[in-house]
Amino acid sequence: MQTIADITRLGREHLALHGAAALSLRAVARDLGVVSSAVYRYVQNRDELLTLLLIDGYNELGDEVGAAVDAMPEDDFAGQFIALAKAVRSWAIREPASYSLLFGSPVPGYQAPGERTTVPGTRVIVRLVGIFDAAYRAGALNAEVLPAVVIPEKLAADLAAIRAELNLAAPDTSLTRGVLVWTSVFGAVSFEVFGQYGPDTFTARDELFEHQLRVLQGVVGLQG
Amino acid sequence: MQTIADITRLGREHLALHGAAALSLRAVARDLGVVSSAVYRYVQNRDELLTLLLIDGYNELGDEVGAAVDAMPEDDFAGQFIALAKAVRSWAIREPASYSLLFGSPVPGYQAPGERTTVPGTRVIVRLVGIFDAAYRAGALNAEVLPAVVIPEKLAADLAAIRAELNLAAPDTSLTRGVLVWTSVFGAVSFEVFGQYGPDTFTARDELFEHQLRVLQGVVGLQG
């Protein structure tokens, strides 16, 4: 089964060089030094290869995020949050095609098989809420920094399900703000990777991102 | 020049039905009842059609956002912000393919011609900072709600350029928070449109978005 590893490796190269939509099984076969029909022995179809690359990407991101968070002191929740976000951004900038595949527009006609992608695909958010929840349990989360906003009943029901699913202790206010921070981090990274800022509006992108993280840290009530 | 309008119209339909990557000039030609080579009379190539659809999308979004904001009282800055964000989300959910084209992963091999897309492409953010700046000038912006975060010099230089370019009065703190709110809004919308939340994590999506807007409103210091 060395071949299937070669195929995903070459697939990753093509993904990085030409993007997901231009991912061609024939080109991979060429690089593999084999005729196109031969790769169908190992990979059912193009979508299957996409799924392999998807899982691959999720796991690489998850590993890097995990390592970055683990490198911080166990009680430095703000530091862990910053480290997580920076790890996401670093990986995204280094692997823009993979990031696009995971977090960009869905590939038309392709539906990720949930039973294979959900677990690796939720590693980052699970880790993030883990940080917030640990901070809450340690009394390091102060939700009073911003004016309180009422949470409608329907939303509270969703939050209750999440709390049960992930064994969380944090209250609704903290959970919704955690979700907001989550989307904001990926929104900022996506803007950068997808070129929404334009070529020269922001030259100090490291500083901009770091600054946004500090503000978000305040939003969720992590004292730094 | 009716033909070119027909082509973009059919292009939009195909975009909505099959997505940007699957946009085929031949299929458009078929629907137009004409042979494929004929459309090359009117549209230089596939990228040109993509550009037309891009500008079309930006303008439609810009129009809807503008109308939504204009419908609010001139001194209700928080209401204007909420209206803008909701208009973005409504349009994105209604036109997911167009939204993907504008704010999703870049189409591989396609580079938008800045001289044609920059102006329509910045309508929303220009409008958004306009709201924040007007609020600041009216004394309705309170940046003290969150702990102050230092702004490094390089970032301040970027902000100074933006301030000059758009004739703004708001200070750095408000500007960076405006940028954060901007990315956060689009991050939240992208998560929803791109299916990052998963199929059933959040059932109360209207409420979730509204709640996030209220929190963001606090972040930028708009009193509601």
Place this chain on the structure above:
DNA sequence: CAACAATTGAGAGCACTGCTCTTGACTTTG
């Protein structure tokens, strides 16, 4: 060791794509 079975790659082929070029018909203009 020989016979059988399973695995693997090659090649042809179908239907599709973007795009170019030439040819012929039609319409407008001088």
Place this chain on the structure above:
DNA sequence: CAAAGTCAAGAGCAGTGCTCTCAATTGTTG
């Protein structure tokens, strides 16, 4: 009325995903 311009058709090239058959190689078993 003839020249000039406009337009669509059709053939063709190179690429794509994918399926099928066939031959060669390899592994297994009696």
